[in-house]
């Protein structure tokens with residue numbers, strides 16, 4: 738049964754939350770069958786599927802199409818739609834775009850950074866919001882770990898608290914030291930979902946292409962449960978050989 742934002746919030750301290758990204762219908766279908774708690778239709782799609790240099794090139798149109806495809810594959814799984822760069826530039830713009838996500842099939846939306854006023858507006862209008870702090874790819878110039886010194890660590894702690902106060906029901910913590918991930922998780926009353934934030938978080942999220950090993954390189958904090966790029970290369974080479982040798986069909 739599909740989990741609501743309230744159900745997910747209730748899981749804090751009881752059961753770790755499993756979240757994976759998905760961008761397409763067949764992958765979403767597999768994730769639903771696997772019993773994943775939440776699917777994030779992330780703007781990482783731009784980098785891992787489109788070959789863009791950054792997530793900043795992703796548009797609302799891309800994301801709405803991806804959300805609709807994922808919803809067709811996973812009718813009974815909570816779907817978070819990731820608001821692309823500048824789609825949440827102010828409260829009015831964010832509200833219009835968040836509603837487009839809900840119409841496309843999302844159950845809630847995710848925003849990067851300490852956009853407290855915008856989050857409050859969305860929550861007041863009945864849209865559930867997942868926050869995102871630590872490394873926030875839409876606005877960084879490097880993908881290095883965040884929160885190593887005291888000033889940065891305090892900023893992450895402050896942002897996580899601010900996001901919870903603004904009404905977020907979940908917060909993603911990206912690429913921060915494990916000790917800081919633990920401190921943030923203990924300091925807020927909503928679930929903290931880590932991606933490179935240590936094992937003490939209330940749940941974990943991975944980019945599906947990283948999990949599948951579909952790509953040439955992966956973030957140091959990810960884990961490859963498959964080596965799909967290699968399997969595909971072998972299958973395609975075998976197919977090419979069989980066509981040349983008239984073995985197939």
Ligand code: KIV
Pocket residue numbers: 758777778779780781782819909911932942944
């Ligand atoms: O866009 C995305 O996939 C994300 C994850 C890295 C959390 O924001």
